[in-house]
Amino acid sequence: MGYSLDFGWLAGAVGAIARGAATTVLLIAVTTLAGTFLSILGAAGKRNGPKPLRLAIATYVEVMRNTPFLVQLFFIFFGLPSLGIRLDPILAAMLAMTLNMAAYTIEIVGAGLDAVPRGQTEAALALGLRSRQVFIKIVLPQALKVIYPALTSQIVIMMLESAVVSQIAVRELTYEADMLQARTFRAFETYLVVTMVYLGLSMGLRRLLVGGGRRVLGAGVS
Amino acid sequence: MIEFTFWDILRNLLLAARWTVLLSLAAFVGGALVGLVVLFFRISRNKWIKRIASGYIALFQGTPLLMQLFLMFFGLPMLGLRIEPWTAAALGLTFFASAYLAEIWRSGVDALPRGQWDAGASLGLHYLQELRLIILPQAFAITRAPTVGFLVQLIKSTALTSIIGFEELVRTSNAINNATFEPFTVYGLVALIFFVMCFPLTQYARRLERAAAH
Numbered sequence: 208m209g210y211s212l213d214f215g216w217l218a219g220a221v222g223a224i225a226r227g228a229a230t231t232v233l234l235i236a237v238t239t240l241a242g243t244f245l246s247i248l249g250a251a252g253k254r255n256g257p258k259p260l261r262l263a264i265a266t267y268v269e270v271m272r273n274t275p276f277l278v279q280l281f282f283i284f285f286g287l288p289s290l291g292i293r294l295d296p297i298l299a300a301m302l303a304m305t306l307n308m309a310a311y312t313i314e315i316v317g318a319g320l321d322a323v324p325r326g327q328t329e330a331a332l333a334l335g336l337r338s339r340q341v342f343i344k345i346v347l348p349q350a351l352k353v354i355y356p357a358l359t360s361q362i363v364i365m366m367l368e369s370a371v372v373s374q375i376a377v378r379e380l381t382y383e384a385d386m387l388q389a390r391t392f393r394a395f396e397t398y399l400v401v402t403m404v405y406l407g408l409s410m411g412l413r414r415l416l417v418g419g420g421r422r423v424l425g426a427g428v429s
Numbered sequence: 430m431i432e433f434t435f436w437d438i439l440r441n442l443l444l445a446a447r448w449t450v451l452l453s454l455a456a457f458v459g460g461a462l463v464g465l466v467v468l469f470f471r472i473s474r475n476k477w478i479k480r481i482a483s484g485y486i487a488l489f490q491g492t493p494l495l496m497q498l499f500l501m502f503f504g505l506p507m508l509g510l511r512i513e514p515w516t517a518a519a520l521g522l523t524f525f526a527s528a529y530l531a532e533i534w535r536s537g538v539d540a541l542p543r544g545q546w547d548a549g550a551s552l553g554l555h556y557l558q559e560l561r562l563i564i565l566p567q568a569f570a571i572t573r574a575p576t577v578g579f580l581v582q583l584i585k586s587t588a589l590t591s592i593i594g595f596e597e598l599v600r601t602s603n604a605i606n607n608a609t610f611e612p613f614t615v616y617g618l619v620a621l622i623f624f625v626m627c628f629p630l631t632q633y634a635r636r637l638e639r640a641a642a643h
Contacts, residue, residue: 272631274623275589282617286613370493374592
């Protein structure tokens, strides 16, 4: 044996870890908002859009769900510049995360839309609401309430998966861990601490989302 | 500089894909075996054993797979084990898979009516016999769709082992990309190869799901 754990470096590393964690939180916050918005459009388009649009959305969902996030990230960051689209690492990361998450949440939101009884739409139309109003004011809130737990899980999964964007040098939590372990030569301890930070983040995020969901969507959200 | 034609790129990627397939299989089989043990713990009647299993599952589902792989890669040598990327990758994915599979199967066990246990007990079966003959076969049968779905997730997750230096599809593609400067083609092909591996399984899982709904 003869190896002993050493956490002496930790005091000087708190700042870097906190900065990294803040970037991770920023990434997932942007992804959550953009991804949810995109998936509402996608789910609505998949149900009511013209046939080519429906086919395009279905293809998009299948492609994203059946390829690794890491490859999607590399494709966007390294591949798009050859088409003349050059993105900052952090923008590329946000784009890849949003596109990836939307592929999963389109299905989730879609399931929610299907779960709202038809009578709700008919009643709203009968009251003289326009169809867009019906969607935004009547159908969507009910659908979101149904799917909220699934959406929460997907957001947490995406947060954990965001560790991968360190590979294109986005300075988030894992990137900071890589830098720290290169400086301290304490790889195991560094990754152990950062893993615990991730665990805290995922538990905190879940709590925040469940609590926030109760407040916004009303009781009955778990 | 060496010239790569399109076919050279494709051939090298397909050769590397063998390792992706092999790693996925190893992790799935290993994960199923360890997952079975975790499942036994998770459905145990002892509160503490149950709690340990819940903690294990929560730990693996609440932290990034990349961190788990790093901890394997850097942690096991401290226990005096010589470790190569392949071992770290296979072990890391095995534990990762075990937590998810145990949780999937646990949901199957929970879904069975209480009467199944009672009927087994009234036939004079003891706990292990009940599990083996009555509970587990049914639990596996009703969770076949999510199990296949997880296999897809596992195949995609093998991409992360490229980061700890295992020479699978993605790591090879990085090397090829560095030599050819054709990221669009290279990563496009990698995505295509993953798609060809995963899509049939996704469809299969969907069919199982539909069959289960009827």
